[in-house]
Amino acid sequence: MATEFIARGQDLELKGIRKEFPGFVAVDNLDLKIPAGEFFALLGPSGCGKTTTLRMIAGLESPSKGEILLGGKDIAGMKPHERPVNTVFQNYALFPHMSVLENVAFGIRQRKLNEPLAKAEKALAMVELEHLAQRRPQQLSGGQQQRVALARALVNRPSLLLLDEPLGALDLKLRRQMQIELKAIQMEVGLTFLHVTHDQEEAMDMADTVAVMNQGHIEQLGSPEVLYDRPKTAFVAKFLGQSNMFIGKVTETNSETTSIEYKGKKITGLTKRSEKVTGVIAIGVRPEKTYFHETQPIDDPGLNILGPGEITDIRFTGVSNQYQIDIPGIGVMTVFAQNIGRSPVVELGAQVYVSWKIEHSFGLSDLPSGVEEEQ
Amino acid sequence: MTRFSLGKYLLPTYVFLTFLFLMVPIGYTFVFSFNDSIKSNIIWRGFTLDNWLNVCDQADVCGAFGNSLLVAVTATAVSTVLGTMIAIALVRYRFKFRSATNLLLFLPLATPEVVMGAGLAAQFLDFGWTKGLTTVIIAHVMFTLSFVVVTVKARVATLDPALEEAGRDLYASPMQVFWKITFPLLLPGILSAAMLAFALSFDDFIITQFNSGSVDTFPKFVYTAAARGIPPEANVVGSFVFIVAIAIVIAVQVRSALKKRKLLSK
Numbered sequence: 001m002a003t004e005f006i007a008r009g010q011d012l013e014l015k016g017i018r019k020e021f022p023g024f025v026a027v028d029n030l031d032l033k034i035p036a037g038e039f040f041a042l043l044g045p046s047g048c049g050k051t052t053t054l055r056m057i058a059g060l061e062s063p064s065k066g067e068i069l070l071g072g073k074d075i076a077g078m079k080p081h082e083r084p085v086n087t088v089f090q091n092y093a094l095f096p097h098m099s100v101l102e103n104v105a106f107g108i109r110q111r112k113l114n115e116p117l118a119k120a121e122k123a124l125a126m127v128e129l130e131h132l133a134q135r136r137p138q139q140l141s142g143g144q145q146q147r148v149a150l151a152r153a154l155v156n157r158p159s160l161l162l163l164d165e166p167l168g169a170l171d172l173k174l175r176r177q178m179q180i181e182l183k184a185i186q187m188e189v190g191l192t193f194l195h196v197t198h199d200q201e202e203a204m205d206m207a208d209t210v211a212v213m214n215q216g217h218i219e220q221l222g223s224p225e226v227l228y229d230r231p232k233t234a235f236v237a238k239f240l241g242q243s244n245m246f247i248g249k250v251t252e253t254n255s256e257t258t259s260i261e262y263k264g265k266k267i268t269g270l271t272k273r274s275e276k277v278t279g280v281i282a283i284g285v286r287p288e289k290t291y292f293h294e295t296q297p298i299d300d301p302g303l304n305i306l307g308p309g310e311i312t313d314i315r316f317t318g319v320s321n322q323y324q325i326d327i328p329g330i331g332v333m334t335v336f337a338q339n340i341g342r343s344p345v346v347e348l349g350a351q352v353y354v355s356w357k358i359e360h361s362f363g364l365s366d367l368p369s370g371v372e373e374e375q
Numbered sequence: 376m377t378r379f380s381l382g383k384y385l386l387p388t389y390v391f392l393t394f395l396f397l398m399v400p401i402g403y404t405f406v407f408s409f410n411d412s413i414k415s416n417i418i419w420r421g422f423t424l425d426n427w428l429n430v431c432d433q434a435d436v437c438g439a440f441g442n443s444l445l446v447a448v449t450a451t452a453v454s455t456v457l458g459t460m461i462a463i464a465l466v467r468y469r470f471k472f473r474s475a476t477n478l479l480l481f482l483p484l485a486t487p488e489v490v491m492g493a494g495l496a497a498q499f500l501d502f503g504w505t506k507g508l509t510t511v512i513i514a515h516v517m518f519t520l521s522f523v524v525v526t527v528k529a530r531v532a533t534l535d536p537a538l539e540e541a542g543r544d545l546y547a548s549p550m551q552v553f554w555k556i557t558f559p560l561l562l563p564g565i566l567s568a569a570m571l572a573f574a575l576s577f578d579d580f581i582i583t584q585f586n587s588g589s590v591d592t593f594p595k596f597v598y599t600a601a602a603r604g605i606p607p608e609a610n611v612v613g614s615f616v617f618i619v620a621i622a623i624v625i626a627v628q629v630r631s632a633l634k635k636r637k638l639l640s641k
Binding site: 058060079086087090091094095106110111152156 | 535537538540541542543544545546547548551556559560
């Protein structure tokens with residue numbers, strides 16, 4: 001029953017979840033396991049099914065198929081008000097006809113627990129808004145409303161807290177600040193957080209584990225570092241930051257390295273960092289892992305070297321410069337060089353070579369879309 | 376340099392004249408409710424409070440007024456409850472014949488009252504129902520319902536469904552969500568719909584005339600009385616209704632102004 005709550009997070013497990021809407025499948029055979037106490041992010045573009053997944057966990061949509069296990073118990077058949085799950089809604093959804101304090105006390109009152117107002121005051125103190133308790137939500141700023149919504153959910157000590165793009169409506173500076181606060185609160189209360197967002201920086205910043213979702217299924221799941229360093233699909237590689245991509249037929253592969261031929265050039269990666277080692281594959285590298293040289297580097301089996309090419313664009317982004325280098329017969333490559341005074345000083349139009357270590361290559365399991373024209 | 380400004384003189388004069396034009400009949404009714412009349416209430420014969428103090432001496436006036444009140448209150452209550460439920464269903468749920476229902480609800484708004492009144496009268500005759508208070512109330516529910524639905528629907532449309540979802544998420548059952556969240560937020564719309572329904576029902580003449588039989592309502596009484604000279608008691612009732620309506624409007628305005636000031640001062 002909804003009155004028995006555990007004051008700590010619980011495991012969440014989704015088994016074969018599918019959600020069909022008339023005319024399309026929003027979520028297709030989704031499996032997911034979130035350990036208790038973890039900050040987990042579901043990341044994906046709009047329409048990828050992440051919000052539908054969250055709504056099914058909250059009980060606001062019912063899955064067409066599959067199980068939702070919370071602490072080992074199937075909650076898929078339970079009504080939203082019977083689930084020990086609370087949500088921070090995208091636009092906060094604060095009740096406009098109640099004071100801030102009454103908003104926060106709402107869940108406690110519904111469950112008929114003792115001292116609803118005292119508990120609500122404590123929750124407001126946690127988000128440092130106790131001085132605004134008597135105001136109406138409309139009188140607060142966006143960031144304050146966001147914190148009230150968080151307090152209103154957290155005061156119930158749910159086994160699982162769902163966050164539906166909770167920072168989407170805030171400006172950049174406030175968003176960064178709220179990210180830090182949210183993470184601190186999650187560490188303090190030790191609850192399981194499931195955060196849905198389309199902002200990859202936000203997901204990577206806050207979450208212990210990120211699941212990248214695309215077209216109703218999970219493309220890849222892992223720590224932010226792993227996802228960024230070793231994307232397994234073209235979608236993940238593109239969604240999490242930029243990359244230079246080369247597509248070609250595998251020419252040689254052994255236990256150490258795998259190489260492809262790309263427009264007459266050999267591009268090599270490590271076999272253990274390749275999802276696929278036969279046929280036509282895509283090998284990528286992040287722009288900040290690449291270097292450029294004013295003179296031709298000495299051939300080295302540990303390096304991929306391309307060039308020479310012309311610098312066609314230089315963009316100053318603060319901590320680094322972003323260069324576009326057009327290499328004849330290869331295409332345009334992007335290189336990031338940090339502004340720490342160590343990179344060669346080059347100007348627009350300069351001829352340079354580009355290199356990167358083979359261990360920085362990553363091999364994908366699929367090909368980027370629209371690949372035919374590049375081959 | 377001075378320039379003759381059309382807006383400065385002409386516009387206020389025009390507005391003043393318009394208001395004067397609108398207010399004269401009301402002012403006349405109000406003033407003549409204090410007339411010490413003998414037979415007809417057309418010539419001013421001196422000031423008296425008798426009409427106001429002994430308004431029910433003219434039994435027909437008070438009886439008709441009571442009937443109108445009874446019909447308006449009952450019809451308003453029924454059509455507000457039904458109309459609110461229909462409005463919520465039309466905005467929130469997808470069902471068969473939803474757009475057809477939407478369209479059909481507009482029909483009573485567009486149909487001439489004479490046609491509707493006559494049609495209803497024919498129906499009641501068909502069913503063999505005796506015309507009286509019940510048939511009037513049924514007729515009034517029918518024609519006020521559309522106004523209620525249209526008014527409440529506009530309010531439901533502006534209600535963020537996420538608020539109700541938040542209620543469900545915070546352990547409120549569907550019934551609790553309705554009474555604690557949906558209803559309080561719809562209340563301003565429901566109240567204005569009820570006021571509109573009441574006003575329409577209270578002064579309806581045409582549909583009532585067709586369906587009331589021998590029962591007298593206030594508009595019917597005034598219409599009949601006009602033939603031989605309206606008694607000042609009718610002016611009293613008319614002025615009274617007008618004053619109550621104006622008082623309600625002023626009270627609502629003052630309340631919302633105070634609320635706004637309270638919100639701003641914090």
